Amino acid sequence: MIISALAFTLLNVFVKSLKDFSVYQIVFFRALGSLFFTIPFLLKNKISLLGNKRGLMIMRSVVGLISMILFFSAIKYIAMGTAVSLRYIAPIFATVFALFILKEKIKPIQWLFFAIAFAGVLIIKGFDDSEIEIVGVLLALTSALFAGFVYIFIRKIGDADHPVVIVNYFMIISTIIGGILSIKNWITPIGLEWFILMSLGVFGYFAQLYMTKALQVGETNQVAPLKYLEVIFTIIIGLIWFKEVYTVWSIVGVLLIVTGLTLNVVTKKKA
Template sequence: MLKKAIQYMVISALAFTFLNVFVKSLHNFSVYQIVFFRSLGSLFFTIPFLLKNKISLKGNKKALLVARSVFGLISMTLFFLSLKYIAMGAAVSLRYIAPVFAAFFAVYFLKERVKPIQWLFFILAFSGVLVLKGFDNKLQIEGVVFALISAIFAGLVYITIRKIGSKDHPVVVVNYFMIISAVIGGILSINNWQTPQLNEWLIFLSLGVFGYFGQVYMTKALQLGETSKLAPLKYLEVVFSMLIGLIWFSENYTLFSLLGIGLIISGLLLNLFVKGK
């Protein structure tokens, strides 16, 4: 079971990595147009699934579903925007600061307790952000800011999903997110719409596929194995993004970039370990 779960997590990390790669390759297009196609592509999977299994598309916690969708839309848009400015590995690392913000929000909104040592690990992760930007002049400040604000809204997504709990099917939650993102992304992209070439159409259409299967295989993995053992594997996305970025986009990382990314991942992995125990 654990071996299968690990395989699923690796597949999920690869799917999300290729999603990042194709988003970055579409840098000439409006970020809203990218959001539109990313969301539209996933709807070809979520809506048939819900209809086939006779699950209501309306959901139960409508206000929370809309809030989760808006937070997710803002986070996704800003993350895609950050990929236009900084290397993929750096952008993905900064986005994964989200659990730190989620912990802050959980203390305030959900009255959850955080162990004192976890705050130490959060500081370690944030020190990685400071090293990443403070000592690497190649990183554009716009990209770092977009990625960090994306992480803040991703933290709000985690909290909202926790509030929804088991009241709604996971695919209903994703479907709400994709519908709202497709509508808003489509409207905002009208003024700057560019008609893609044939090869660009293929890339656009693949965004929803990679995004959907990344989510599906991550969910399957977490259903088979313990979260504390599998969650660290999601950081493979950082490694894959760095490797493909080096090969595909000729991205390069300074020693300080690698140190900063290492501190971020170390702080988050230590937090997962302590939380798991």
């Protein structure tokens, strides 16, 4: 899970560094890079690329693509650590959606933890008007909202399709749509830019891979909270590399978000 957090962090950093490229072109390369791993894996293991629950996988891909576009856009407006923290609100949206759509139950104590996390969101926005653009905050929160739908579609798909098939659908659709939308403002990469753009898919793929492996071999309530190390790693690199500024209140907000979500994961998985 620590390796996964580091990979996600490097992905965030490289996206932030590609300030001259449109979000759509970044999405295109992010998805294209991952296809070099997913398609060979499926072909080697003789797994159907089309899968079974195709409609649900297409819907999962569309909401995932929207979430990714919004998150990459948010990084261009606000500090990376703040954007990552706000994106992690997604499990709360997913839990609420599951309550109404999948009829899953929520423990009363979980509402308290959700309140703690949302208090962090309000603090970040409420006290940092001079430091954080409202547009960036809204983009990150909306990204989390759509990511919440991703959880629901994956739950609906269940074990009917191989996880790599689901990811492959996401990457193919993201490559096609990202490529089409980037045509108008396409910038041909030069030198090191090619490496950075293609590495997005590599970091994204291995971040997902090691997160999945961690959840397979370890107790979820012990391993899952470690994914929030991405917030810490991203803040540290943001401070050093991009000279990002975090006020005391923004740090308090981030800590509340991470605390609320960690307590929720630990409590939920103890059942």
